[in-house]
Amino acid sequence: MKNPILLDLPSTIETPRLVLRLPRPGEGALINAAIAETLEGLQAYMPWARPMPTLDDSEIYARSSVAKFVTREELQLAIFDRATGEYLGGSGFHKISWKVP
Numbered sequence: 001m002k003n004p005i006l007l008d009l010p011s012t013i014e015t016p017r018l019v020l021r022l023p024r025p026g027e028g029a030l031i032n033a034a035i036a037e038t039l040e041g042l043q044a045y046m047p048w049a050r051p052m053p054t055l056d057d058s059e060i061y062a063r064s065s066v067a068k069f070v071t072r073e074e075l076q077l078a079i080f081d082r083a084t085g086e087y088l089g090g091s092g093f094h095k096i097s098w099k100v101p
Helices: 028-037 039-045 055-071
Strands: 012-014 018-021 075-081 087-093
16 A cells, blocks of 8 residues: 555535535644533543643644644544534544555
């Protein structure tokens, strides 16, 4: 397999209801507010939610998501309502084995 950095992957995916795209620098506060709103549920399943991330932590996440996408280390996506632009959450692919077709 060729180097994954050479793979052309879309940075935005649109469906009739959703827009999935890379987090952007400056969106840390938006992400942090969503974490705070759902913290109890996140802490039950997501180790990264303990303790509650700081605003800086969330901004670092947004910015490093872009870098990791470019290097194909991880593929993080922010999820938005297409009609309203409301931030709904995030998802991603971690620990990718590019050898698996």
